[in-house]
Amino acid sequence: MNQKYLIPLTTVFLLFLVAYTGVEGAGLQWFFGIVFPYLAVFAFLAGFVIKVMGWASSAVPFRIPTTCGQQKSLPWIKQNCIDNPDTSTGVFIRMVLEIFLFRSLFRNTKAAFNRNVSNKLAYSWEIFLWLGALAFHYSFLVVLLRHFRFFTSPVPSCLKWLEYFDGIVQLGLPGLFVSGVVLLAATLFLLARRIFDTKVTYISQAADYFPLFLIIGIAATGIAMRYFTKVDIMGIKTLTMGLATFSPVIPEGVGGLFYAHVFMVSVLFAYFPASKLMHMGGIFLSPTRNMANNTRAKRHVNPWNYDVKTHTYAEYEDHFRDKMIEAGLPVDKKE
Amino acid sequence: MSDQIKPDELINKIDYSPGSGNWMDTTPSVQIQPGMYCYAAKAESVETLGLPNARPWNPLDEDWHLPENWQEIIFNGIKERLERFRTFKIFMDVCVRCGACADKCHFFLGTGDPKNMPVLRAELLRSVYRNDFTTAGKILAKIPGGSRLAGARPMTLDVLKEWWYYFFQCTECRRCSVFCPYGIDTAEITIMAREIFNLIGLNIDWIATPVSNCFKTGNHLGIQPHAFKDMLDFFVEDLEEITGVNCAPQYQKKGADILFITPSGDVFADPGTYTCQGYLILFKYLKEKYGLDVTWSTYASEGGNFGFFTSHETMKRLNAKMYAEAKRLGVKWILGGECGHMWRVIHQYMDTMNGPADFLEVPMNPITGTIFENARSTKMVHITEFTADLIKHGKLELDKGRNGNRIMTFHDSCNTSRGMGLLDEPRYVIQNVCDNFFEMPPNTIREQTFCCGSGSGLNAGENMELRMAGALPRANAVKYVHEKFGVNTLGTICAIDRAALSTLCEYWVPEVEVYGIHELVGNALILPGEKNRTQDLRMEPLPGCEEDE
Ligand code: HEM
Ligand code: SF4
Ligand code: SF4
Numbered sequence: 071m072n073q074k075y076l077i078p079l080t081t082v083f084l085l086f087l088v089a090y091t092g093v094e095g096a097g098l099q100w101f102f103g104i105v106f107p108y109l110a111v112f113a114f115l116a117g118f119v120i121k122v123m124g125w126a127s128s129a130v131p132f133r134i135p136t137t138c139g140q141q142k143s144l145p146w147i148k149q150n151c152i153d154n155p156d157t158s159t160g161v162f163i164r165m166v167l168e169i170f171l172f173r174s175l176f177r178n179t180k181a182a183f184n185r186n187v188s189n190k191l192a193y194s195w196e197i198f199l200w201l202g203a204l205a206f207h208y209s210f211l212v213v214l215l216r217h218f219r220f221f222t223s224p225v226p227s228c229l230k231w232l233e234y235f236d237g238i239v240q241l242g243l244p245g246l247f248v249s250g251v252v253l254l255a256a257t258l259f260l261l262a263r264r265i266f267d268t269k270v271t272y273i274s275q276a277a278d279y280f281p282l283f284l285i286i287g288i289a290a291t292g293i294a295m296r297y298f299t300k301v302d303i304m305g306i307k308t309l310t311m312g313l314a315t316f317s318p319v320i321p322e323g324v325g326g327l328f329y330a331h332v333f334m335v336s337v338l339f340a341y342f343p344a345s346k347l348m349h350m351g352g353i354f355l356s357p358t359r360n361m362a363n364n365t366r367a368k369r370h371v372n373p374w375n376y377d378v379k380t381h382t383y384a385e386y387e388d389h390f391r392d393k394m395i396e397a398g399l400p401v402d403k404k405e
Numbered sequence: 406m407s408d409q410i411k412p413d414e415l416i417n418k419i420d421y422s423p424g425s426g427n428w429m430d431t432t433p434s435v436q437i438q439p440g441m442y443c444y445a446a447k448a449e450s451v452e453t454l455g456l457p458n459a460r461p462w463n464p465l466d467e468d469w470h471l472p473e474n475w476q477e478i479i480f481n482g483i484k485e486r487l488e489r490f491r492t493f494k495i496f497m498d499v500c501v502r503c504g505a506c507a508d509k510c511h512f513f514l515g516t517g518d519p520k521n522m523p524v525l526r527a528e529l530l531r532s533v534y535r536n537d538f539t540t541a542g543k544i545l546a547k548i549p550g551g552s553r554l555a556g557a558r559p560m561t562l563d564v565l566k567e568w569w570y571y572f573f574q575c576t577e578c579r580r581c582s583v584f585c586p587y588g589i590d591t592a593e594i595t596i597m598a599r600e601i602f603n604l605i606g607l608n609i610d611w612i613a614t615p616v617s618n619c620f621k622t623g624n625h626l627g628i629q630p631h632a633f634k635d636m637l638d639f640f641v642e643d644l645e646e647i648t649g650v651n652c653a654p655q656y657q658k659k660g661a662d663i664l665f666i667t668p669s670g671d672v673f674a675d676p677g678t679y680t681c682q683g684y685l686i687l688f689k690y691l692k693e694k695y696g697l698d699v700t701w702s703t704y705a706s707e708g709g710n711f712g713f714f715t716s717h718e719t720m721k722r723l724n725a726k727m728y729a730e731a732k733r734l735g736v737k738w739i740l741g742g743e744c745g746h747m748w749r750v751i752h753q754y755m756d757t758m759n760g761p762a763d764f765l766e767v768p769m770n771p772i773t774g775t776i777f778e779n780a781r782s783t784k785m786v787h788i789t790e791f792t793a794d795l796i797k798h799g800k801l802e803l804d805k806g807r808n809g810n811r812i813m814t815f816h817d818s819c820n821t822s823r824g825m826g827l828l829d830e831p832r833y834v835i836q837n838v839c840d841n842f843f844e845m846p847p848n849t850i851r852e853q854t855f856c857c858g859s860g861s862g863l864n865a866g867e868n869m870e871l872r873m874a875g876a877l878p879r880a881n882a883v884k885y886v887h888e889k890f891g892v893n894t895l896g897t898i899c900a901i902d903r904a905a906l907s908t909l910c911e912y913w914v915p916e917v918e919v920y921g922i923h924e925l926v927g928n929a930l931i932l933p934g935e936k937n938r939t940q941d942l943r944m945e946p947l948p949g950c951e952e953d954e
Binding site for chain 1: 416419421422423424425427428455487488489490491492493494495498499500501502503504505507508509514519522524525528539540541553554555556579582583584585586587588589590593620621622623629630631634635656657658659703704717718721722725726729730733751752753754756757758760761775777778779780781782783785790793794797822823824825826827828829830833846848849851852853877878881882885
């Protein structure tokens with residue numbers, strides 16, 4: 071349903087306009103450049119912590135990893151130590167692969183039903199979601215890290231190295247950063263999937279389109295500032311350093327486009343803890359992935375385990391004693 | 406089966422592209438379709454366990470006779486479970502609706518119903534969670550159209566009916582969980598939903614009655630102790646005719662080495678009964694050759710646990726018998742037969758719920774000296790682990806030729822593959838008792854195995870259309886190896902599979918028969934003092950003996 075993406079799209083436009091006109095027309099630099107970013111970062115940190123603490127406060131009564139390979143059993147049977155780990159080292163490797171390489175998503179297949187020949191269901195490897203997701207997340211990460219240039223003085227050398235490698239492919243444009251372009255392209259790909267893959271369209275909510283449009287907005291304004299309009303980098307750095315050192319100032323000569331960019335980033339931060347973007351925290355705590363499959367070898371304790379009414383052997387024998395005796399089954403009490 | 410939908414008709418219904426529109430709009434029009442749902446739990450079965458709201462009701466009726474404050478019960482039920490299960494809480498919060506799980510569910514592949522996409526199944530519940538438990542949902546609910554924007558909705562009777570319909574169209578197989586980047590396990594969400602249903606008396610009879618039977622008589626089928634013995638006696642007679650050896654088992658023997666527990670389905674229904682005969686042959690062999698003392702119990706005569714499909718509490722109540730009986734009999738450790746969900750319960754829940762089993766010994770195979778390190782705490786060993794160990798050490802005399810007419814493939818059961826990882830043990834056993842073994846395509850076996858379509862208590866008769874639709878992906882793979890390699894035998898280590906896959910094959914691939922692994926072991930194992938065998942356990946001629954008929 072188009073409402074699901076029209077509303078988020080309009081919202082992102084409005085966010086842009088609010089900040090742009092707010093600065094260009096009403097001179098609200100202090101709000102969009104100082105107050106809101108601080109609030110947003112605070113909301114992000116507080117929200118993130120509250121959410122993760124909330125998850126952590128829920129019990130893990132049973133050890134129920136999803137096992138994706140051979141268990142540890144007899145010594146001569148080769149265990150799949152990563153997909154079915156029984157030690158914390160194995161779990162650690164499994165988690166690292168999940169978090170950094172999206173290992174489960176890498177398995178993705180696509181099912182198709184060939185009605186013609188012999189009604190065969192066929193499964194093909196579907197790599198594009200994985201590729202798109204990796205491209206999106208890594209470029210996002212690189213872009214994010216590169217931005218620390220604005221918050222540090224002098225800029226640490228590792229950031230300079232990052233910039234150097236990011237800019238190594240020049241593609242005719244001097245000073246082009248690959249990460250920004252990949253970010254925009256990958257986000258557009260993820261958006262296209264949502265719009266054109268009927269299954270994904272059907273499951274999508276406004277909350278799925280909103281972050282995508284917002285990130286597209288952020289990337290587009292960022293790219294525009296860097297390559298198309300001239301912005302006052304020195305002025306911006308004054309502002310960001312002011313924020314970082316808690317002595318905020320509003321420099322002269324920085325335009326509305328920049329404030330719109332910052333505002334959208336702030337909205338993303340503030341929105342983060344209340345949204346599905348919290349998958350960033352959730353993946354670390356997901357019990358089907360972060361537990362060892364050794365429940366038979368090492369006892370797991372359920373903090374809220376309670377006694378239950380069972381049907382005891384004595385009750386059972388009382389009920390069936392005559393029949394058991396007649397059938398020649400052993401009994402504890404012969405009467 | 407005459408009024409039942411034909412395979413072609415079923416296939417013609419499948420369409421993987423859902424329509425446009427908002428799925429929430431379709432909730433009021435969800436009709437509980439005959440053939441797709443299971444009958445309601447009988448009041449008396451619900452009463453046996455003292456569970457709430459026992460009454461006669463019919464899912465097709467307008468009025469489900471719910472307690473007056475059912476919404477409040479559900480709200481509190483969700484709240485309590487969010488605190489008790491981190492899985493539930495995280496899975497409610499972190500799904501990004503990427504759709505990776507969408508076409509992984511056999512029910513989606515078999516029905517094309519978009520609400521059978523695991524993500525949407527979960528969203529049915531998540532939409533209510535967003536409405537009642539998240540700040541964003543509560544804030545957005547205040548502006549017109551805001552709930553919609555948040556993907557949230559209040560708990561209404563329509564929503565409840567939709568939940569009921571679709572959470573009983575999930576077999577808790579966990580295939581979706583393998584592919585989810587965060588390991589979101591829709592099975593876990595279904596488990597929570599079914600627990601919540603039980604708070605207001607909405608179980609299905611195919612689960613509630615076995616549970617009540619199991620509680621009272623020791624097994625799902627309600628076989629009383631003397632009848633249980635009669636049934637095994639009957640197998641003993643057959644075995645004597647086939648092998649010339651008396652394989653009579655022992656019952657409730659105090660001080661035996663090992664307590665053996667298997668699903669009662671193996672005692673009751675073909676072709677599980679042949680697997681059961683395989684166990685009898687194996688234990689006789691080990692007794693004669695090595696003096697191993699194995700006992701059965703009529704009290705703990707159920708390995709399976711339909712309580713698992715009811716609630717964690719009910720699962721615990723039924724499971725308690727295993728340790729209780731092992732303790733009473735004073736055995737060293739417990740051996741478990743071929744079953745799927747039984748093994749998920751034993752492997753991932755039993756020790757936690759009903760342990761510690763400090764009255765048992767760390768399982769050691771007295772014949773080979775192998776210590777089952779992986780069962781050190783729970784003290785229960787899977788029979789294919791046990792048999793594989795015996796074979797590896799050359800302790801079994803096997804005549805593979807007796808399974809020479811079996812061209813095998815192997816169906817990994819959902820629970821043993823994705824809730825345990827028992828993959829190579831059964832394969833090792835198969836390859837040592839049978840020469841012809843072909844794997845189904847890689848996307849349909851091991852951790853990616855497809856459910857039989859009848860798991861988690863959905864193997865009733867009245868929901869046959871659902872079962873056969875869910876069976877389609879598995880059947881398709883069986884058909885593939887049948888056509889390519891001439892496979893005629895589908896091996897399995899699950900009692901529900903033995904019944905369900907037989908129906909599946911009859912419907913989709915009639916040329917293939919279903920065998921338990923220990924039936925093949927029973928055929929191949931050369932018993933001391935046996936006569937010249939001419940028949941297999943099904944009393945059909947062994948390969949090379951056909952002309953003797
Ligand atoms: C540990 C860190 C993270 C991991 C392991 C991770 C992993 C994933 C995975 C596997 C997906 C599913 C694939 C997809 O739909 O693209 C995904 C989706 C997504 N992630 Fe992350 N993520 C992380 C952090 C973040 C952060 C910091 C953001 C911040 C913007 C983010 C934004 C998104 C978005 C917007 C989607 C949905 C894409 C869509 O709509 O299709 N992720 N993430
Ligand atoms: S794969 Fe996981 S994150 Fe993606 S839609 Fe399914 S449950 Fe949600
Ligand atoms: S657990 Fe199995 S049946 Fe249930 S939604 Fe996932 S894939 Fe489907």
